[in-house]
Amino acid sequence: MSIASHEDAARSAHAAWQKSVAGVLAKSRRVEVADLPADPEHLLDSTTYDAITVSPLYTAFDERPEGPLPGQFPYVRGRDPHRDVNAGWKVCTRHGSTARDAADGDASVLNTQILDSLSNGTSALWLAVGGHGVDPTVLPEALRGVFLELAPLTIDAREDVSAAAASLFSILDSADIDDRAAVDIRLGVSTLTAQLGGTATIEMTEALELVHESIGRAETIRTITVDGTVFHNLGAGDAQELGASIAAGLEYVRSMTNAGVGISDALRQIEFRFAATDDQFQTIAKFRAARTLWARVAQVCGSSEAGDAPQHAVTSEAMMSQRDPWVNMLRTTLASFGAGVGGADSVTVLPFDAALHGGAAGVSKTFAARIARNTQLLLLEEAHLGRVLDPGAGSWYIEDLTAAVAAKAWEFFRTVEASGGFRAAVDDGSLVAAIEKTRAERDSDIAHRLTPLTGVNEFPNLAEAPLTPEQTAQQGSAAVHRYGRAFEALRDRSDAFLAEHDSRPTVLLIPLGSVAEHNVRTTFASNLMASGGIEAVNPGPLTVDGIAAAVDSFQAAVAVVCGTDKRYADEASTAVDAARAAGVSRVLLAGPEKIFAGIEGTSRPDGFLTAKVDAIAVLTELLDTLGAKK
Structure with a gap:
């Protein structure tokens, strides 16, 4: 096969692959294939904090000329061509x-x-x-x-x-x-x-x-x-x-x-x-x-x-x-x-x-x-x-x-x-200002849990032993801005509350319907709460009539209603009323506000928990409500 024929075959295969990508994306986004761009794979691109675009897949069309060998200018492949390969770095x-x-x-x-x-x-x-x-x-x-x-x-x-x-x-x-x-x-x-x-x-x-x-x-x-x-x-x-x-x-x-x-x-x-x-x-x-x-x-x-x-x-x-x-x-x-x-x-x-x-x-x-x-x-x-x-x-x-x-x-x-x-x-502040802008963007992504930190804002272990103030004290240079510090400050407040009250700050989950119906949102709410040091108590599936007993049993000041969109349409408003009537001062709903917008009834939750919320702001407010000192 000639070089030209080989290139034509590669382009044809690439076009076929793009067509398949378009079909999958059109289905997942519920649009027509014709509504997607000619290069639909780039809808999956991501961007780094340096505004560098990272594509989901690279092909031979992205190939660059081979660079010089290690030890040769511009040293992209290493500075030492004679490094002992048995020892490495x-x-x-x-x-x-x-x-x-x-x-x-x-x-x-x-x-x-x-x-x-x-x-x-x-x-x-x-x-x-x-x-x-x-x-x-x-x-x-x-x-x-x-x-x-x-x-x-x-x-x-x-x-x-x-x-x-x-x-x-x-x-x-x-x-x-x-x-x-x-x-x-x-x-x-x-x-x-x-x-x-x-x-x-x-x-x-x-x-x-x-x-x-x-x-x-x-x-x-x-x-x-x-x-x-x-x-x-x-x-x-x-x-x-x-x-x-x-x-x-x-x-x-x-x-x-x-x-x-x-x-x-x-x-x-x-x-x-x-x-x-x-x-x-x-x-x-x-x-x-x-x-x-x-x-x-x-x-x-x-x-x-x-x-x-x-x-x-x-x-x-x-x-x-x-x-x-x-x-x-x-x-x-x-x-x-x-x-x-x-x-x-x-x-x-x-x-x-x-x-x-x-x-x-x-x-x-x-x-x-x-x-x-x-x-x-x-x-x-x-x-x-x-x-x-x-x-x-x-x-x-x-x-x-x-x-x-x-x-x-x-x-x-x-x-x-x-x-x-x-x-x-450095003297005019422009260098630090540019860096601080990037830091603020990263902090926002972490706060909204778009950037996951395992064990911190995702999959936290609330059962781990509390840390002492000495362990969490600032050490060395104050110029180290750790990614998880905002969430960990909330966990510090929870540890202090635990030391004073012998229990964590607690919210009550109100699961509506069967386990299969509420499990996704109770899991989401529990994980979110734990990232701020708040224990989410799940009493199991509740009917509206059983909410008062659950609130009384756990002495809950804050509750989170969890269920499916369909279940919300039937019971969310009455569940909010029941929780408030039982003495809950703040009632939240796991789901977007648009779900509640079409529900009949005058009662509305005090807030909505979704994957897009500013978790730091939400959890800080909840800790304030639950009496965890700053």
């Missing part, structure tokens, strides 16, 4: 933070933890040093027995980074190392992004002094970390996180070159840190796109070969939930999968209970750390994800999404540049 573990670390600043205990971690699968270290970690002067003891030429080291020393660097350099100077270039150290200076993250840092002048010192050493040392997780934690979309990070990276390069650093040396002083989420395909595309963006910056700067800055992936803090924290194990598995497949050089999986101050009750730090570490080891050792460089290459969906994320990120980057650069965009 680096499994990076964080140590030394006093927030939950049993070492609590004790260098010898920390050393034991680090060596144990390295013996059990960790291949890169991330060490908290200074005011929020171990003292810089005890680094020799903390790193005793660690071969820095085998395990890359990143430090987070914030305002104490110069002292930490001096201590590290002293260790290196006295060490017997054959291949000093193999020593890979990141000093973690984040002068430009620290302000947005609410953390302390050093001034650019001091950072530049460290840059000059690092360049003069034989080891591979990168001074600057462009911390994109700061933007993510503020609520940024993926393209916004990348665009802002590239803008910050360019600002660092300008500062370094203005201080006399050569362009290639300046580019090689930078690493990027990005958040990885449980949206695995978005994460894959994000890390691939990030490399192309920075490569383009390096190309424009005249040093394409130095545009392969390493990437450190950290599982998203914002996606982590306090409620049903065990689900976080699944979230971080998907996130590390996406980061690894996307080509991140190192990946840190946060402990599943990281959102809880002090961790989950009864869970040791060593257990949480082991699960986090083993999450990656399973992906590498059992699922063999590291055996292939850029396994997503050639996927029509991934390639298209990578290009779309890169294009949107570059557009955002140019907006930041047009405002005068990164510093100017």
Whole structure:
């Protein structure tokens, strides 16, 4: 078959498929096929928070030209063509933070933890040093027995980074190392992004002094970390996180070159840190796109070969939930999968209970750390994800999404540049304002349960043990806007009510008709109530005459009528009257208001519960009514 014939056959098959799609959609939407567009499949498109369109299916018509091999500009397929496929990416573990670390600043205990971690699968270290970690002067003891030429080291020393660097350099100077270039150290200076993250840092002048010192050493040392997780934690979309990070990276390069650093040396002083989420395909595309963006910056700067800055992936803090924290194990598995497949050089999986101050009750730090570490080891050792460089290459969906994320990120980057650069965009508030707009959109989707959070706004476990105020207290930076925080604040109110009254805030369900009739809406109402910490009591099928007894038995102040549309037509009005006559102060109906509009009778519910309601607003009002204190 000729190429032309093959293409004609493909188009014919595609047209036939579109016709079938149109038939299904016309039936489900109760319209005529002729009323649908020529490409009906795009009615199923979805849009990301970066305004990127994601289609339900990709075909050969979406194919893009094959990109360069790994290690070649623009590095979309990875920066290192010689990565050990038996080892894969680096499994990076964080140590030394006093927030939950049993070492609590004790260098010898920390050393034991680090060596144990390295013996059990960790291949890169991330060490908290200074005011929020171990003292810089005890680094020799903390790193005793660690071969820095085998395990890359990143430090987070914030305002104490110069002292930490001096201590590290002293260790290196006295060490017997054959291949000093193999020593890979990141000093973690984040002068430009620290302000947005609410953390302390050093001034650019001091950072530049460290840059000059690092360049003069034989080891591979990168001074600057462009911390994109700061933007993510503020609520940024993926393209916004990348665009802002590239803008910050360019600002660092300008500062370094203005201080006399050569362009290639300046580019090689930078690493990027990005958040990885449980949206695995978005994460894959994000890390691939990030490399192309920075490569383009390096190309424009005249040093394409130095545009392969390493990437450190950290599982998203914002996606982590306090409620049903065990689900976080699944979230971080998907996130590390996406980061690894996307080509991140190192990946840190946060402990599943990281959102809880002090961790989950009864869970040791060593257990949480082991699960986090083993999450990656399973992906590498059992699922063999590291055996292939850029396994997503050639996927029509991934390639298209990578290009779309890169294009949107570059557009955002140019907006930041047009405002005068990164510093100017931060100072005039435009950068944060753009991110806050995205955050508000996401918050609205979560509040309306359009974006599901398992264990939080969907399928909540109301029977789980209450959390203490200490566990739910804000920890670390206040700039981490967790996705589930609004629902979890309602659950906190429920826990406080439980502690005071020995019972949860409760609403009574009024199921009309048989179980088959009311089950869908009683299940919906129970799930909705539980997401706000409210227990929904289901007494079983009720007749209108039995409502008064049920209300009296459960001393209900709020009731939700549940049934079918047909049953509502016959009994909803009288059921509302009966509930009010029995003493219920607020009567709701599970279903849309339009159902009740055609029902005869003057009595109307006080509200209507549907899948489209603002659950946060509804549940807040109910908790107020039920006496749960804020």
